[in-house]
Amino acid sequence: MSIVRSLGRAGIEVDLAWCEKGAIPASSRYVAKWVDLPLPLHRVDWCDFLETHLRETSYDLVIPSGDLELLPLMLRRVRLERVARLAIPSDESFRIANDKQLSAELAGNLGISVPPWIRLLKQDDYIPGGVPIPCVLKPASSFQLGGSVTTRRSVRHAFSVEEADAFAKEMLSDGPIAVQSYFSGRGVGLEVLCRDGAILVAFQHERLHEAPHGSGSSYRRSVKIQPELRDAASKISAALNYSGVMMVEFKQRSKDEWIFVEINARFWGSLPLALVSGADFPRYLYEMQVNNVSSFDESYDVGRTARNLLQDIRWFRENWKADRNNSYLVKIGRLRSIFQFLPLIFGRDAVDTFVRDDWRPGMREIANLALMKLEKFRPIPPKSRSLGLPRPSSILFLCKGNICRSPFAAAAMKALSPELQVVSAGTFPVGGRCAPDDAVLAAGRFGLGLDMELHRSQVVSAELLGRADRIVVFDPEQMAWLRVNHPEALPKTSYLDGIIADPYGGGEAEFQSCYQRIYELLTKYQALGAKL
Template sequence: MVHASSPGGGTRAKVLVLGRDERSFLGVVRSLGRRGLEVHCAWCAADALAMRSRYAARHHELPVPDGPDGAWLPALETLCRRERFDLVIPTHDPSVVALFHQRQRLAACARVYQLNERAFETSYDKHATHRLARATGVDVPDEVLVGDRPRIEELFDELGSPIVLKPRRSFAFGRKKWEHQVRMVANPEEARVSLEALRGAGEVLAQAHVPGRGLGLEVLADGGEVLLAFQHERLHEPLGGGGSSYRRGVAVEDDLLAAVERLVRAMDYSGVGMFEFKRERPSGAWWLIEINGRFWGSLPLALASGADFPWALYRLLVHGERRFDRAYRTGLHGRNLAMDATWVWRNLRARRSDPSLTTVPVKTLLTELAHLPRLEERADTWALDDPRPGLAQVRRVAGEIAWATRKKLARWPYRSAFLRARLTAGLRRALPDARRLLFVCKGNVCRSPFAEHAARRVLPAVVEVTSRGTFREAGRCCPSEALHAARAFDLDLSAHRSRVLDAADVDAAQIILAFDAADVSRVSSAFPRARRKLFRLGPLAPRGPVDLRDPYGGGLDAFREVFGQIATALAPLAVAVRSRERG
């Protein structure tokens, strides 16, 4: 059974929901608020989309966990004792993991929803998931636990190509962004780079890539028995893997449910979870990919279809109810507007000849547009009874589209060699007298450190070259892909650590060189006086892109491409700087 401490009192039931995203977090807030519960929120920004919901009664400013203990713990204890919540519900990995590690201490002041130890360890440890699946007769892709000194060629011999690399543990505090990423690699060189990037994540799993469409089977269980189930299929999946942006609710398939029931029974699972599968059609073969032992990103589709998991969880934990209506509407589609706008753009640009990429034909995309007028589609954040979160997201997406359109239009003049020369004339005139150059990108871990090191090699020693980032975190190292890509240019970025742009840097620089329109916007907004000496590097090249895009989070090829573009633009920069010497 689910572990819980005693509930609080009061005439109106009160819950605390912990999280920050616009999908599962907002879904839980709406579900419980619609049932008349007083919903309090924490560990999210005060202006988060969920806080715009009419069902979010109150926001609490609490320290956010950055580890299994810390200032967040006494602050949460104080809040729980004061408010006497009937239930505390974590909705994202940091909250689930933090509360699990402090489950005994928190039990003294609140009823906290959490998995039992075996269910937690199995769902957050992908290798443990794999072992349990094998033991219960559930098919999974072949996988290898990669050691410290892997024989990479042997991995491809055993698993084929491509291979999926992923951290063994789904989440850990202190990881860098790229250390959470699942990576698909096609050859040993890509595998070496990705394994180095994932080294800080702990142990890594190498998994055979299996074909097919992603399926999610979501359940509420108690004591190893499934009480409520919902299934969806993923229609728009990230090309390299990850959470879907467009899905469709379908009937629960008996063979998948039977597999989930065996796993749930073996873990004595109590709580909510999403079991992710891949099914190859028309053969019908399927594989379990992983278990998400928390509320999942596609929760809004389940809610819209009539499978109200948060409310059922509340009734189970607070009132001990175990009988729920398992009927729901099938055929309804759910779309995350922000994620799907990005997905559509990448899908249109992807190589359709690559069978490992989950691309969708343009004809299918056009056909999908008919779902909305037929009332067969919902947006994750949109609800007639709670329109403000959806309106806020629409405004945000519209702003992003408008920004991208303006950027594209602004790049048109640079297609003309004559106009390109005219538009960069001011920078070219200023370069011969410049003795202090500053390169600025977002994080100061990819483009600007490469430009700094490359520029030092081609510019006179009298010119001082530095780099900074606008992202407010110093001391970060360059990702593995950046290190490998830079080595092809005989540059070593291993000792570089990120530095944050400040007013002194702006004042000291004679010329500030950014890499794309977003960099220019961030610098000019934070330091208006920088505008007169702020330029983009890309237009200096006689041809090629004006904006040198951020490769952060991309593969080795993305870094190689951008670093090549930077090197190309630095050549005319060096010529302009040295023109004074020739004069």
């Protein structure tokens, strides 16, 4: 959304693709046209559609907004660069920047402070005593390049040897990991625009609210550039011969105590703060790549604050519940957390989605939230209303993440009615995720031939929704999502039998109870001949 606003304000015509039509950025006044192109990997021939569109439209520049858009372009760059200019880094600089282990090695070789770390290659490797607890376990990259580029791998924080061993075993099933000493401090980002390894523009922010385990932030403040951090970013950019936008992430305990964390070779989540502070990176990128401009005003306002409102509300809940006895968690006092919302109340904070010249995305965000809340109060039939619908030949089970409820329901349905075509998917926009260990154990007790350990989530698409004769959801969140993004699917959508709560985050007993209920309901419908 910030990219769209930046370019639109500069008088540049902006088309938007690879997002749902009901997505918040699509409602921006600066979107000239929403282009209905297949999302990457939702169809194997997505590149054919994109190449044809780029050839017919002749854009000045194609800008990926995040990892899920950048990685497909990297995989098909040779083909796509024949028809369009892509705002993506070189293959070699991206190979290092996208790999947390290679980028840590690079930083260490450049004399930049990096915590001690080791690499684990396979599941029977162990964590040597040389790595202290607590520690951070990192995959080589958050998104794997190759195969399904939507495969997301998360960083984990372990506060005991047992926890570290369990996380390592789980993460190593998807490839090598690095185990790094934990460094407590505040997250700091140095954002830059580079050309041939030289920094043209730089901007620095610090995290005011970040998740207790230190990943992600919802409230940030622009600060004066720290020469030591700029020097570190400059060394990295020069070593990579980097061209494009990039954020170098650090953790800082004091002015003299800081470490390198990672490189984001793309636009970053705190981009709205850079814009309100006067660092207009999307426009700078456009001017550099399209008009060959290499000199920009590097001044910006220091002390500006901006927050992602909905994420900040979630942060407040997590911070409130955080273990006060764990000194390694990133948290602030509960009373202080309340007072930190005063700048928002008095209008001193910018809000990522709400701006005066483009108010519709903010209203869309509030409307979507309200719709989701109202959905919980809609009457839900005591039994699935789909019993009165025509007998289906294909069923789509839809939950949030496609790692807990829907994959189990699909396996159970296949076991009970082999003649049906059954698939499962999730509304969460990241595929390739693993099922939790407790889900694997609970599902294994039913003997349905489902190995949840091998299951990887997939993201729901218009194509999946269209192919299904029946769509089954588990709670109001999915129903509200369909109401906003795919209302045409509502007539063939129903609950299984009232709300079945997401067991994610619960123990094995909670998963067992959830799966038992799903299995009993499916068995009952199958016995009645209703087949949902």
